[in-house]
Amino acid sequence: MRKNRECKKCGRCCYYKIIVDGVVVYTPYPCEYLDVETRLCTIYDRRHEIHPLCATAEDGIKREIFPGDCPLVADIPGYRPPRMKLTMRELHEIGRLEGPFSGKGRISGKLKK
Ligand code: SF4
Numbered sequence: 125m126r127k128n129r130e131c132k133k134c135g136r137c138c139y140y141k142i143i144v145d146g147v148v149v150y151t152p153y154p155c156e157y158l159d160v161e162t163r164l165c166t167i168y169d170r171r172h173e174i175h176p177l178c179a180t181a182e183d184g185i186k187r188e189i190f191p192g193d194c195p196l197v198a199d200i201p202g203y204r205p206p207r208m209k210l211t212m213r214e215l216h217e218i219g220r221l222e223g224p225f226s227g228k229g230r231i232s233g234k235l236k237k
C-alpha cells in the first residue's frame with residue numbers, strides 16, 4: 125500500500141545543502157525564510173517567486189534532497205537520501221571558502237534547496 129505523501133511540515137528540507145564527493149549533504153544553516161521555532165516558511169505562498177533556490181516537491185524528489193523518512197520519498201524504490209550532517213572537517217572546509225557556500229573541489233558550493 126502506498127504511504128501518505130503529505131508533507132508533515134517538519135522543516136528539515138529547508139536547510140541548505142551542499143554536494144560532498146557527489147553526495148547531497150545537509151548543512152546546519154536554515155533558509156533565511158524558515159521560522160526555526162515554528163518550522164514553517166514565512167513566505168510560503170510566494171516562495172518560488174521570492175527565493176529561486178526553493179525547490180518544488182517534484183524537483184526535490186528528482187534531486188534527492190528530502191530526508192529518507194520524509195513522506196514525499198519514503199516509499200520511492202531506489203531513492204538515495206542525503207547525508208544529514210557534515211563532519212567537523214567539512215564544516216571547517218566550508219568556513220574557509222570564499223562566502224559560506226562557494227568554491228570548487230571535493231566540497232562543491234552549489235546550493236541545493
Ligand atoms: S522534509 Fe518532508 S515532511 Fe519535512 S518539511 Fe520537508 S517535505 Fe515536509
Ligand code: SF4
Pocket residue numbers: 137138139155156157158159164165166167168171175178179237
Ligand atoms: S523559501 Fe523554501 S526553503 Fe525557504 S523556508 Fe520557504 S519553503 Fe523552506
